[in-house]
Every structure is written in C-alpha cells, then in structure tokens.
Amino acid sequence: MNGIASVDQLWRSIRREAESAVARDPVFGTGLSSAILDLPDFAHALSHQIGARLGKTPADRARFAQLAREAFAGSPDLIDAACRDLQSIAFHDPATTTLLPPLLNFKGYVALQAWRLSNSLWHQGRCDLALLLQSLSSDQLQVSIHPTASIGTSVFLDHATGIIIGAFAVIGDEVTILQNVTIGRKHAEPDRAPKIGRGVLLSAGSTILGNVSVGDFAKIGAGAVVEHDVPPGCTAVGVPARLTNCPKTTAPA
Template identity: 30%
Template structure:
C-alpha cells in the first residue's frame, strides 16, 4: 500500500522544537523591521485593518445589495427589508472599526494628530452607506451587460450567481467607493479579496462606467489610473497597464512617482478581446474593437478595428504627450 494512505506519525511526547529560541529570534526580526520603519513604540493592539474582517463585511454588503440572491438561503420576501437593515447596520459598524484603524495608521505614517480620526471615520462610513443605492444601480447595469453580452448566459440570475467577472466588478464598485473616500488601504484589500477569488486584478482607483462586462476574466489586469467608459467589454487576459514608470523628481533615491496618469483611457462601447495588452496613457476611441493578442501602445481613433495584421500594415494615431494627456 502507498505511504499516502498511512496516517501522519504522532510526535513523541518529548519532541523538542526549541520554541523559546525561535520565538526570541522572531521577536528580534520584528524589532529590526519596526526600527527600520520608525515603529519601535510599544504596540498594545493590532494597528492595521484585518483582511478577514473585510471579507466578512463585503460578503454582508453583497447580501444587502442582492438579498434574495446573495443573502441567506432561508430568507423570505416578507423579512427582506429587516434582513437588509439588520445586516447593513452590523456591516457598517464593522467597517467603521476598520476605517478607524486605517485613519490612525495614516496619521502615524504622516506624523499627524489622530484626534479627528473618530469623527472622520464616522463621516466616511456614513458617505459610503449613502452611496450604496448608486452602487446597486451600477451593478444592475453590469449584470444586464453580462447577460446581453454572453450568448451562453441563460438568465441575469445565472450571471449574478456564477460569473467571476461580476464578482470582481461587485468588489470593485465597493472598493472604488472606499478609495474615493480616502481609505485606499481598505479599498486595496477589498480588491485583492476578489483578485484571489477570481484571478481578475482591478485596482480600486480605476474609474469604470456603467454596463461593464468582463467575460471569463482570468488574468485581466486594470491599473490604478485607467479610465473606462460605458458599455465596455473585456475578455480574459486583457491588460490595461502602464508603459513606463516616471521617477519622482523630488526623490534622491530614484523612487517611482505616485499617482501619475499612466494607464489607458477606454471610451464608450469598446470591445477588447482575449490576450490584448494596452499600455500607457493612450486613448482607445469610442466604438473600437481591439483584437486578441494585440500589443498596443498608441492611441486609436473612434470606430477603429485593430488586429495584429493591420497593426503591421497601418500607422496608428500617435499617443498624446504626458502634458496633454487626460487626467
């Protein structure tokens, strides 16, 4: 019989792992890290948000957005509003605790007084909550776009329950709201929860219009400063990335500049097929179709049909200079 079928051996009662020395060495490693990053003060509690807590919050928020589909299996129509109100209250209070942690962290990083963190945290969560009906409206348009854009889809319910692209876009709509409200770490954590689940990597800073559909989705990458219009459709392994990274002019260490527009602008009604790579602050004109496996670093005018073959034959419109590119 194969050894795979035998149970793991039980350690002897006197097995010794030299744990005291390992724990001490790990503490020294932590102290070296904290010293290198100016964090040698005593830590009395966790100082950063929790990915596990955020995953539970997002799951609850999805249930409140689509209660009869993503809520609990025993939910009934007559108790729908009660469930939404009760779950939303718990989720928002849990989110408030995570926002407090990020704002306190930001204050420490920037050397600012954290006295206003509590009031700012409440304001952020209040504004986030007020934006949820608008997020539901955007998600409705995304679900309809997925249903209409995929001949294999039999219903909008199938799309909502089964499509990884819809999962990723749902997380993005929530993450982008948090990003815009000034808690980018929480936003990035929400985005990475979806990335790990779906293989679709959307930075929460990306601005995406209504009716957005990612078909299949695995390997899609959308960068922080990408701007995507209405009714855009992407297929698997599409990259909307940066062509180059600018160096911070004020940095002596050659650090990269942060927040510079460096990702594509995709206008309304564009379709980008599988494996296409679009790099830099270029514009894909309205109604264009970008073929599979195209490598594109120059702008194309509205109504373009770009394939590998016509890239070799025809010159394209040059990309705008950094000084004239849209923000």
C-alpha cells in the same frame, strides 16, 4: 443599452427566477434561500455574493458582506451601476439570457462590484481597506482592478480570469473585456494610463499600455499589444497593433 429595468424590477425578476429554480431542482435550490429568497432586496443579495466570494472564513465573509451593505445603503448609485452591469451580461452574452446565473456564478460580475466598493472606500480615504479588497479579488477571483481606476456602467468582464486594470485607467460605459487582458501604465509614464471609450471590445489576451486612447466602439483583437491611439470604430490587431477596418471618412458634399 435600451430598456434598463429599475433595481426593484430587477430584484423581482431575480426572485422569480430563484423560485423557478427551486421548483425545477430542489438540490440546487437549497442554497438559494440564504443567497436570494431570504433576503429583502438586491443590495443584500449582492452583498452576500461579495462576502461569499472574497471571504476566506465565515467571519471574513460576514464582515465583507456587512461592509458592502453599509456602502450600498450610503451610496445607492453603486447599486444602480450593479443593476446595469448585471443586465448588460444578459444583453451581451449569448450563453445566458437570465439574471440569476451571472449573479450567482459569474465571478467577473462580483469582481466588478467588489471594485466599485473598493473605489468608493478609496474616495472616502479608506485606502488600506480598498487595497485589501483589490488583493482579495486578485487572489480569489483572478481579477485585479486598482481602486483608483474609473469604470463606467453596463460593463461585462467575460470569463474574467487574468484581468488586470491598473491605477488611473479609465474605462467607459458598455465595454466588454475578455480573459487575460491587461490595461496599465508604462514605467516611463507613471502618471499616464490608458483611456478606453464607450462600447469597446477588448479581446482575450490583449494589452493596452501607456498614455493611449481607444476610441468609442473600437475593437482590440486577441493578443494585440496597443501602445498608440486607436480611433473610434477601428479594429487593432497584432504585435505591435496595427489598425484595420476603420470607418471611411465621409467627404463633405
């Protein structure tokens, strides 16, 4: 994805959108002070959203927001990834071209950033806290991503209900995942998880299981069950999945 804005540029754009929203609709704008306009930067705004979405009580919301702020301050790469993820939504989703609505309202975006936080905690040895965040995301947002998964940037969880990404799954950059998608291991292969390449589309209700590789820019059709490799650029449809629309191999001159 070209033309990625910096974190500071992103934050200035979000603030301008918030100020315009307040001017257009004062009722809607009443909540934007604490969520956006009173905050110093994007990291604080994202921390606020994570706390608000995962916390069940005011004390929990404050605690999780503080946890996120500390993590973002210690690992700026988490904010860089969040910046790319947010811009990816505006780039890929025809229903929105601005940044404020997905930051405030798209639970898939917050769930992905909560996973980035849990993944960071896992690698710090704070595994119990990481699993707690996974559980809360599953309960509150209907998105369950194991802290040991590996996920690239510019990833879009669209609609983000019923998404399950299991332990050790690998997901590349610029992947779009729709609702009710499962990516997980088989019981017979507990140490082998799917690997999803760059730019892949996982359509609604699709399932990818076991030691399989989905190549770059492949598409998995709605409801498909994938248990074998999908080459780059191919489309997999059906139960069990079969390949279609694969790129033609160019013959040597």
